Amino acid sequence: MAPGISRRHCIAAISSAWLQMPAPALAQPQAASARVVSPASRPALLRFTFSRKQDDPRTQWLIKVYTEVLDTLGIGFAFVDAPPARGLILVNTGEADGELGRTWGYGSLHDSLIRVPTPNNDVEFVAYVLEDRIAAGFPGWPAIRDQRWHCEYRRGVDEAASLLHHQLDPTLVSAVGNIESGLRRLQLRRTDLYLDVGEAVEDFLAFGDGRERVLPGPVIRRLQAVQTTTGHAYLHRRHASLVPDISDTLLTLKKRGLVARYREDAMRQYLQSRQRRME
Numbered sequence: 001m002a003p004g005i006s007r008r009h010c011i012a013a014i015s016s017a018w019l020q021m022p023a024p025a026l027a028q029p030q031a032a033s034a035r036v037v038s039p040a041s042r043p044a045l046l047r048f049t050f051s052r053k054q055d056d057p058r059t060q061w062l063i064k065v066y067t068e069v070l071d072t073l074g075i076g077f078a079f080v081d082a083p084p085a086r087g088l089i090l091v092n093t094g095e096a097d098g099e100l101g102r103t104w105g106y107g108s109l110h111d112s113l114i115r116v117p118t119p120n121n122d123v124e125f126v127a128y129v130l131e132d133r134i135a136a137g138f139p140g141w142p143a144i145r146d147q148r149w150h151c152e153y154r155r156g157v158d159e160a161a162s163l164l165h166h167q168l169d170p171t172l173v174s175a176v177g178n179i180e181s182g183l184r185r186l187q188l189r190r191t192d193l194y195l196d197v198g199e200a201v202e203d204f205l206a207f208g209d210g211r212e213r214v215l216p217g218p219v220i221r222r223l224q225a226v227q228t229t230t231g232h233a234y235l236h237r238r239h240a241s242l243v244p245d246i247s248d249t250l251l252t253l254k255k256r257g258l259v260a261r262y263r264e265d266a267m268r269q270y271l272q273s274r275q276r277r278m279e
Helices: 007-020 057-072 084-093 141-147 158-167 179-187 198-207 237-255 258-278
Strands: 045-049 076-079 098-103 113-115 121-130 151-154 173-176 193-197 220-236
Touching: 045 084, 057 076, 057 098, 057 198, 057 237, 057 258, 084 098, 084 220, 113 237, 121 158, 121 179, 121 198, 141 158, 151 158, 151 179, 158 173, 158 193, 158 220, 173 179, 179 193, 179 198, 179 220, 193 198, 198 220, 198 258, 220 237, 237 258
Parallel strands: 045 076, 045 098, 151 173, 151 193
Antiparallel strands: 098 220, 113 220, 121 193, 121 220
């Protein structure tokens, strides 16, 4: 966060931006296959993980959305709180059944998962650098390779990892455990670029945990998105037969405007709660 800008002002600004933000355009899912699971044979409960903590407003948003989706199908919902890098492990070992939100490309990296075709939201992968590092916008991967920038991503964000390893010398790519570490290492000039989901970084900068602050000093600059995709829920392949019904039900909620409304409600409630704690 830039020096001289209070966290209270930042929260107020992000609150205003969210309340004015239009709902994302609906992406058209693939045609659903024929129904093969009767209500009587559906599981009683599905357990999901997510890449954010349970009390995060975006986690609460997706919990609300998928609780309603599954309730419509006569299935219970449970949330399993786990770090991003552990979510897939829990799903593959049967301790969870799916993940609430991962990027479109995540499924291409993990054969054990089935993507729900209807997306939750749009997702941008954004590059962050120090303001004094470059004068213009994103220089492009060839220039970054030539200048041998050291680039980092957040562990568990597999599509960001795949992008960096594809574009750069693997010896110049590393991972951090959380957003705080990625931004701090930028400020300490231990890395040249940090790549992460823009939404997650902007949330952290606006109202991140009070124990996780960016160091005062060098200003971090957001460059343009280097890749745009969509976020989807995923189920383990053992539940593949449920995916068409879940996708269709989610699409119905989106058309009714409920998914966007639940997101706005979760953000508003979180911001109001945080403002009360600061008073």
